[in-house]
Amino acid sequence: MTIHFSCTMCGRCCHDLRLPLSVDEAIDWLGRNGRIQVFCDAIPWPEDPPASNLQAAYKRDRSFPAISGALPVRVTVTLVAAFQGACPNLQPDLRCGIYESRPRTCRIYPAEMNPFVALSPEAKLCPPEAWEARWPAFQNGDGSWTDPSLTATIDQARDAAVHDARMKGALCRLLGLDTAALANEGLMVHTPSREVTRDALLEAKALASHDGDHVLAEWTLVSNRKATGDALASIGARWERHGAEECASEEYVGFFPADQ
Numbered sequence: 001m002t003i004h005f006s007c008t009m010c011g012r013c014c015h016d017l018r019l020p021l022s023v024d025e026a027i028d029w030l031g032r033n034g035r036i037q038v039f040c041d042a043i044p045w046p047e048d049p050p051a052s053n054l055q056a057a058y059k060r061d062r063s064f065p066a067i068s069g070a071l072p073v074r075v076t077v078t079l080v081a082a083f084q085g086a087c088p089n090l091q092p093d094l095r096c097g098i099y100e101s102r103p104r105t106c107r108i109y110p111a112e113m114n115p116f117v118a119l120s121p122e123a124k125l126c127p128p129e130a131w132e133a134r135w136p137a138f139q140n141g142d143g144s145w146t147d148p149s150l151t152a153t154i155d156q157a158r159d160a161a162v163h164d165a166r167m168k169g170a171l172c173r174l175l176g177l178d179t180a181a182l183a184n185e186g187l188m189v190h191t192p193s194r195e196v197t198r199d200a201l202l203e204a205k206a207l208a209s210h211d212g213d214h215v216l217a218e219w220t221l222v223s224n225r226k227a228t229g230d231a232l233a234s235i236g237a238r239w240e241r242h243g244a245e246e247c248a249s250e251e252y253v254g255f256f257p258a259d260q
């Protein structure tokens with residue numbers, strides 16, 4: 001089904017956000033005095049799935065290998081610009097103050113970057129009138145985007161995510177981050193200081209350009225559910241229950257209620 005769309009300039013997508021950024025975008029964001037959080041999750045990865053599993057390949061290409069106890073895992077790191085209320089770049093007339101260099105996430109919205117996620121207008125911040133049939137076609141029935149520049153931006157964002165995966169492994173080593181939520185159950189949100197994060201990002205970029213294979217880092221998986229921990233322990237993973245060592249720079253965000 002063709003989806004029609006026209007931006008109403010309501011400004012909702014510039015408020016109360018956690019914007020995923022590439023490494024280069026995160027360095028720019030920090031350079032403008034923005035704040036960056038580092039979201040970490042990990043998935044057990046005992047062996048590579050067959051090449052025909054395109055969804056697994058997508059995940060693998062955007063993560064880095066690590067070890068948790070005896071369990072091989074892949075860690076996905078997302079650099080996020082977090083703010084409450086208006087984006088620090090939003091001007092009083094609701095125009096973007098860094099329009100020419102705004103992050104790709106802002107350029108892509110409300111389209112989807114992940115090819116395995118279908119566009120759902122109901123799930124977007126845009127008001128219903130933005131999706132009326134009188135507007136130009138936005139997405140064709142076959143899932144392609146009608147605007148070639150949008151397609152190109154999505155391709156660039158996907159390429160950057162693959163390119164950045166190795167740098168993110170180096171970034172975590174430099175920041176001393178080694179805790180991740182179990183994927184699809186939650187996120188570990190790390191909030192190192194602005195200066196430390198910027199220095200580490202710049203160093204990670206330099207390292208990744210001439211970094212050979214390195215020893216897999218040891219990660220601890222975090223959950224707020226004992227049942228999950230028991231399951232992880234049964235396959236040799238190192239895990240800890242959320243809440244054991246909470247601190248200001250680290251927070252577990254669970255997608256499900258904690259158990260006993």
Ligand code: SF4
Pocket residue numbers: 013014015087088089090091095096097098099102103106
């Ligand atoms: S960078 Fe610009 S487009 Fe992106 S959220 Fe901020 S104001 Fe909106």
Ligand code: SF4
Pocket residue numbers: 006007008009010011012013014109110125126127130
């Ligand atoms: S929420 Fe949607 S309609 Fe509103 S400004 Fe953002 S893209 Fe445009």
